[in-house]
Amino acid sequence: MLDIKVIRENLDWAKDKLATRGIKPEELDEVVAIDAKRRDALKQSEQLKAERNEVSKKIGEAKRNKEDASDAIKSMKEVSSKIKDLDNEIRDLSEKQEYILLRLPNFPADSDPIGPDxxxxxxxxxxxxxxxxxxxxxxxxxxxxxxxxxxxxxxxxxxxxxxxxxxxxxxxxxxxxxxxxxxxxxxxxxxxxxxxxxxxxxxxxxxxxxxxxxxxxxxxxxxxxxxxxxxxxxxxxxxxxxxxxxxxxxxxxxxxxxxxxxxxxxxxxxxxxxxxxxxxxxxxxxxxxxxxxxxxxxxxxxxxxxxxxxxxxxxxxxxxxxxxxxxxxxxxxxxxxxxxxxxxxxxxxxxxxxxxxxxxxxxxxxxxxxxxxxxxxxxxxxxxxxxxxxxxxxxxxxxxxxxxxxxxxxxxxxxxxxxxxxxxxxxxxxxxxxx
RNA sequence: GGAGAGUUGGCAGAGUGGUAAUGCACCGGACUCGAAAUCCGGCGAACCAGGUUUAUCCCUGGCGCGCAGGUUCAAAUCCUGUACUCUCCUCCA
Known part of the structure; x- marks a missing residue:
């Protein structure tokens, strides 16, 4: 499997390399676009998770002190549901990304003779x-x-x-x-x-x-x-x-x-x-x-x-x-x-x-x-x-x-x-x- | 094929809903001529994202208890499925 980071950071090079193995450049454009979406959703999800971790800690403390935490619990319920949606989206995008990556061949070496057959x-x-x-x-x-x-x-x-x-x-x-x-x-x-x-x-x-x-x-x-x-x-x-x-x-x-x-x-x-x-x-x-x-x-x-x-x-x-x-x-x-x-x-x-x-x-x-x-x-x-x-x-x-x-x-x-x-x-x- | 038990860092091993004890090992320091012992400190690591660099380092967060789902504000812990290991029974080259 190829490294998505290498593709992301050297897109034109990767396209040229794989073109010699019969891979269309659009396939790489697609996988890079999916990757960008995935990372964007991941960023959002991680921010919400950081918030949830922090608030949950406070809820735990409040409960130990027998204080009321129902407002926090209520808002975290919403946060958790957003996280769930984002994580589903991330999973979906990851699967799509992997589907493509698993089917892309290795980069040929520079010394390989170039040709289709x-x-x-x-x-x-x-x-x-x-x-x-x-x-x-x-x-x-x-x-x-x-x-x-x-x-x-x-x-x-x-x-x-x-x-x-x-x-x-x-x-x-x-x-x-x-x-x-x-x-x-x-x-x-x-x-x-x-x-x-x-x-x-x-x-x-x-x-x-x-x-x-x-x-x-x-x-x-x-x-x-x-x-x-x-x-x-x-x-x-x-x-x-x-x-x-x-x-x-x-x-x-x-x-x-x-x-x-x-x-x-x-x-x-x-x-x-x-x-x-x-x-x-x-x-x-x-x-x-x-x-x-x-x-x-x-x-x-x-x-x-x-x-x-x-x-x-x-x-x-x-x-x-x-x-x-x-x-x-x-x-x-x-x-x-x-x-x-x-x-x-x-x-x-x-x-x-x-x-x-x-x-x-x-x-x-x-x-x-x-x-x-x-x-x-x-x-x-x-x-x-x-x-x-x-x-x-x-x-x-x-x-x-x-x-x-x-x-x-x-x-x-x-x-x-x-x-x-x-x-x-x-x-x-x-x-x-x-x- | 049947029954049961288990899977937590490099290793051992605790943890039955509130965010992973402890020991060994390892790393740094002190002591010492040096080492051992002892003491002090550090230490789960992989992966991902972001920041900073862009070869590393570092910082923040996510994640992380076989794997995959689910319940919950919150899961190593509860539920479901699954893989593997071990023990016993059965069968078999």
Whole structure:
């Protein structure tokens, strides 16, 4: 959430910044007008309350002295009724103000490429050249089906579209990948967490998914009353529980920066993406992801974003997967982010790079929503900055391994770093179906 | 799922309608060569608004006893709803 004071005091600047993210300037005019009305009513209410406090004190004294106070009580009755009206007005205005504020995206950083969509994204750096083949590379969904390690038909029977069964060496590969990620992240100083996979609405609002993005997630309903949602939603990313772990808390300054990592499933409805990436592991309703979250002091967050991005890149480098890093444009970056680097891995069949990690500095945007603060050495409180990045999306990584490490005979070579995690298996070959 | 108890500052803990005791901790001072002990003083903090500055500081007021409503001139206290914690019972991996 943005700070109303910043908007109020830098209105033109705020309008320019948010215009690059598709926000109309009139929205800011409206919220500032509401804020002015609200503060005006608040001022009146506070004056009346000061009067009431003073007179009430006297009424108390009079009553103790068994004196008559009925005149004062009568006039205070009027004052109280005025206060009630004003407070109702204030509540109403605050709700309107919050309605708008909760739906405004974060201010983009000055360094972000400006543009409405991903065509304005800028490549920052590239690692290795795209994998070359002396045969026509297959799509990972065909590789997986032919090796009988991915089963799409059974998944569509059991669950529906955008689900999959991993089998045998496929399941082992998935497990190898996330264990490798967790081990590497831990070595880099991240503390491993196993969070809850269902979270309440306050948490969804704290990290910015709610109230604006209800359609993107799966919320639990009561079987007795399906119209009534329970206060529980399947996490779309481990970022939600990891950041909300600190919600409504004050962190000691010495503990910052805090680095945590977690493997979790990620549940996404993929509303509005019908027809896109209908085959393969790229776009699933349920996939596993290892997430990294950093909580730090404001002055550190830009350095921490670079570190976070390098941590994610390091994983792809160790796996030998070609990728490039892209700075997202103002229009393409996510709602909560001030700056985002996407890591895109090379996918040979599609002959292009595809997102496998998204590393964002959310500055104080989530911290303000979730009330996460720290106490500095002088005892002062400040909002923290929060960062999150995938390290990495597991399913997409498996897809990239299958495609980049495929051999002409249909087998897939296991990347060296994963061999120990695959119980020594160096190559995945077609086996007789065990089931 | 059933029954009961609880939620008050950094921590402990009192307060059943009149505007949040007390202790510990913490900060400042005295004493001391120094420290401890002792004594004196300060101290709930966050948030909001206004004034003053505009990086802070400071002043005034509001607010503030899990959260949200209600009753009242006045609510930590009474009423309603709700979240969470603990105990017991029941069930369960």
């Amino acid at each position: 991903d065509s304005y994204n800028e490549e920052v750096r590239k690692w290795n050249e795209p994998t070359k083949f002396n045969f026509k590379p297959k799509a990972h969904w065909d590789i997986g089906t032919d090796l009988d390690i991915l089963d799409w038909n059974r998944a569509s029977k059991v669950s529906g579209a955008r689900f999959v069964f991993y089998k045998g060496a496929g399941a082992l590969l998935e497990r190898a990948v996330f264990n490798f990620f967790l081990d590497e992240n831990t070595k880099e100083g991240y503390t491993e967490i196993i969070p809850p996979y269902l979270v309440n609405d306050a948490s969804m609002q704290g990290t910015g998914q709610f109230p604006k993005f209800h359609e993107d997630v799966y919320t639990i309903v009561d079987n007795d009353d399906p119209d009534k949602p329970r206060d529980l939603t399947l996490i779309p990313t481990a970022e939600v529980p990891l950041v909300n772990y600190f919600r409504d808390e004050i962190i000691h300054g010495e503990k910052l920066p805090i680095n945590v990592t977690a493997l979790s499933p990620a549940f996404r409805s993929e509303a509005g993406s019908a027809g896109r990436d209908t085959r393969g592991l790229i776009r699933m309703h349920e996939f596993r992801k290892v997430e990294m979250v950093k909580v730090c002091k404001p002055e550190d967050s830009w350095d921490q974003l670079e570190k976070l991005t390098h941590n994610a890149e390091h994983l792809l480098q160790k796996l030998g997967l070609p990728y490039h890093v892209v700075a997202l444009s103002t229009g393409d970056a996510s709602f909560t982010s001030a700056k985002t680097y996407d890591l895109e891995v090379w996918m040979p069949y599609q002959d292009k790079y595809r997102e496998i990690s998204s590393c964002s500095n959310c500055t104080d945007f989530q911290a303000r929503r979730a009330h996460i603060r720290y106490r500095d050495e002088n005892g002062k409180l400040h909002l923290v900055h929060t960062l999150n990045g995938s390290g990495l999306a597991v399913g997409r990584c498996v897809a990239a391994i299958l495609e980049n490490y495929q051999n002409e005979d249909g087998s897939v070579t296991v990347p060296d770093v994963l061999v120990p995690y695959m119980n020594g298996m160096k190559k995945i070959t077609k086996e007789d179906s065990l089931i």
